[in-house]
């Protein structure tokens with residue numbers, strides 16, 4: 001018997017229930033893992049609310065770190081006793097112990113603690129693919145990054161600064177602006193007080209930016225397109241304000257022959273080699289000090305509903321970890 005957060009039907013944070021569950025032995029290609037730290041991510045909110053459908057009743061959560069307790073047949077890249085983390089696979093990370101496929105697991109280097117891994121693996125690998133693969137930023141460029149003081153946002157600010165990129169970051173208040181700046185954001189824009197598209201034009205002397213990293217979705221879509229240079233790339237990678245409404249493709253021509261992509265970490269790490277390389281690049285960035293592994297908030301796992309309220313209410317900054 002183990003304890004886990006279980007969800008029977010979509011809804012608000014109250015849909016999360018702390019329950020006893022049975023955990024069996026791992027089958028072929030599976031492991032049993034005892035979690036020591038669990039990552040909180042906005043995708044957990046989309047899955048809980050029903051925006052991204054998941055099997056119910058079932059578990060929630062895609063990211064955790066812990067120790068391998070048992071290994072099924074056919075698993076070769078991890079063994080019993082290994083310290084590992086993952087950022088993908090079927091939902092169910094909000095549990096003390098679980099059985100899951102071995103494929104998403106990466107071994108943790110000695111210099112990365114379990115809590116740091118749970119705080120950074122999903123968000124840090126997301127930043128890695130966004131700035132090294134979706135659009136490979138170059139030193140001297142200026143980019144627009146929304147939610148700059150959030151979990152993905154603070155990691156992106158740090159990594160982009162280390163690459164010599166000027167970051168214009170949007171935030172909702174002064175405290176978040178100060179935090180984003182302390183993490184490498186060059187210019188902060190308080191979108192609650194000023195129009196961010198106008199500020200981007202001012203800060204770039206009218207030129208606009210070659211890429212926008214937009215995780216806010218519905219409410220920022222139009223103005224984000226207006227921030228782009230001709231042939232610029234709109235990277236729409238989240239829906240914190242709701243999904244982007246159907247797009248008039250002619251608008252992309254009118255605004256300067258723009259490109260749009262809607263990338264997902266799952267695609268960029270679907271091949272085991274890509275997953276291991278993306279994680280290795282993140283761990284290197286952490287080891288070299290380009291990216292700091294900081295945890296801004298922790299909650300007991302049983303209080304995951306409170307963590308969801310904080311994340312959805314824009315009350316969190318940086319990364320949040322649930323402790324089993």
Ligand SMILES: NC(=O)c1ccc[n+]([C@@H]2O[C@H](COP(=O)([O-])OP(=O)(O)OC[C@H]3O[C@@H](n4cnc5c(N)ncnc54)[C@H](OP(=O)(O)O)[C@@H]3O)[C@@H](O)[C@H]2O)c1
Pocket residue numbers: 040041042043122123126147148149150151152153170171172173176215216237238239240241242263264265266311312313314315316317318
């Ligand atoms: N595509 C992918 O593979 C991928 C992977 C990881 C994450 N993501 C996306 O990246 C985004 C960031 O994820 P995260 O876990 O690091 O969350 P987060 O950025 O820590 O939290 C969301 C932040 O978004 C901002 N925000 C703006 N409008 C909002 C609204 N209407 N409601 C709530 N928040 C709003 C808030 O910051 P302010 O108070 O400053 O506005 C809030 O703190 C999410 O959209 C997530 O889905 C995508």
